Amino acid sequence: MKTNPSWFLRRFPSGMPRPDDFVLEQGRIPNPGPGELLVKSLWLSVDPYMRGRISPAKNYAAGLKVGDLMLGGGVGEVLRSEDPGFRTGDIVQSDCFGWQTHTVIPAKTAIILDPEQAPVQTSLGCLGMPGLTAYFALLRTARPKLGETVLISAASGAVGQIAGQIARIKGYDPVAIAGTDEKIAWCKELGYRTGINHRTASDLAAAVAESCPNGVDVFIDNTAGPVHDAAMSNLNVFGRVVVVGTVALADRFDRPDIGLRHLRRILIQRARIEGFLLDDFASENAIAKAELSEWYKRGLLQTREDILDGIESVPSAFVRMLKGENFGKQLVRL
Template identity: 75%
Template sequence: MTTNPSWTLRSYPTAMPTVDNWALEDRPMPQAAEGELLVKTLWLSVDPYMRGRISPAKNYAAGFKIGDLMLGGGIGEVISSEAPDFQPGQIVISDYFGWQPFTVIPASTAKLVTTTDAPMQAALSYLGMPGLTAYFALLKTASPKAGETVLISAASGAVGQIAGQIARIKGLDPVAVAGTDEKLEWCRELGYRAGINHRQSADLVADVAAACPNGVDVFIDNTAGPIHDAAMLNLNTFGRVVVVGTIALADRFDQPDIGLRHLRKTLITRARIEGFLLDDHESEYDAAIADLLAWHKQGLLHTREDVAEGIETVPHALVRMLKGENFGKQLVRL
């Protein structure tokens, strides 16, 4: 093969991204330089944080420029190695996979996928970024106490489905917010006590109050927007809000986030509102992965995947995930 179809950023979206914001280019086969690996892509992950990286606005991670090759999490097989710690045939994971069948990644960003007790792609799901995000956002940042009510938005998504099950395992009272009745049924199967369909709700504040009769102690916020407002208006004294994602703002990312002001509510409840970035917990990854894998092997942790097929589907998969049309962790299999 001498060509390598690759997705590049064609334009910055001004509202909800569309596939037209990307271009599929037929690029030459890449070659690894010193300190790099040439890898055959097997799996790609698309995640909500990518919305921030296709905007010129300042973000916690550097964004893509027009014409840049799109990068994200992926798993692949090493074809050639210019780094002493890696050999052809090994399976590696990195956050620097290009959206292309063959990609060059810095060896310094690569880790071997060594877990044989789970499918390979689990390293992009419950044993990877989504699972670790759920684990640390709930157990470390929120610091819940047994019996507390935990409200989780995007509850059937990659992070939410794990967070709800960890809450159940730890003796908490998880309540789901999701966008369809089918997704809520899945959440109940996972152990969520109750659920709210936010797309059918005529009064989210009242629906959260009904689902959480003792109030909300912890809110794992994967969405922002009206769900955030409803959670805040039901927050208990000394409640904790962990801001994990803002996917509800995907169609107006570069505009001011206009909504209710919660300063008085925060003052009265003495609530803690804290942003979450997974990288802050890197030193504890191994222990968390051990817990997540053990729960999975014990039958306590289940996940659902939404898998698109082929390199041509990658931007489609990202857009449908940003719209909430996916069901479970969104992956692309090459």
């Protein structure tokens, strides 16, 4: 019988997670029960939200306990179906994949993919959760007006690269913040007007002011930290800040988020700061996916993927993404 290498949480990370916070064990290939699918993993996704799931602190997503199988998004081939809606050979995407070569997922979480329409891994990127996050955070939560300046952090990442292109398509003025000159160059290729390398800028607030001479109308915050402070100091009257992620805090997740207090700025500018969770827009997913797919087919959406290979590389890919070392959507190919 084939073994099923699987990653489990060895301990809650202290500070920035490390690959040895996880342990690889050889298990048996599981059998699906009623309403379940046995799937051979083809692609696994690692995403910033998973940092919150491996902490004992309260989080919006259900947390894991030490010894639990690591979970996330994935794409795979159905080997055995115990649900009438799926057949052997179907390619499916679900957010309930284990970090393992063979996984059992609830059929109700699975979406059948058509490889003829788009590469299947795009369901984990521009046509999946990151794309939907970019779409709803920008168009439904921030609601920019034509010509407004939209500042986006982690602009070359899974969410940022799509948010910037949607801003371009809709006639907004997108400005990128990313961590290398190469990433900024990529963002400009996507349609960002300009960009800021937050690792080399000596004065980040001044760099934002220079790149956004008319101020910041919308800030899509994928990182928190010093980038957030720089954006806040340049926020226009009635500016909107959408807090999508806090990956800059990954190395101090369990400590208080202490920094500048912006209450006076918020008061004077009558600004709005709103947290974003994709689940709040589930009823509109079909509409958003249709529009994203149409843009993709027309060549209006490009996506860059950062791929590591093999089940052994999943923890390294996860840590790499948290540190901002990835360039594009971080994936693991099995």
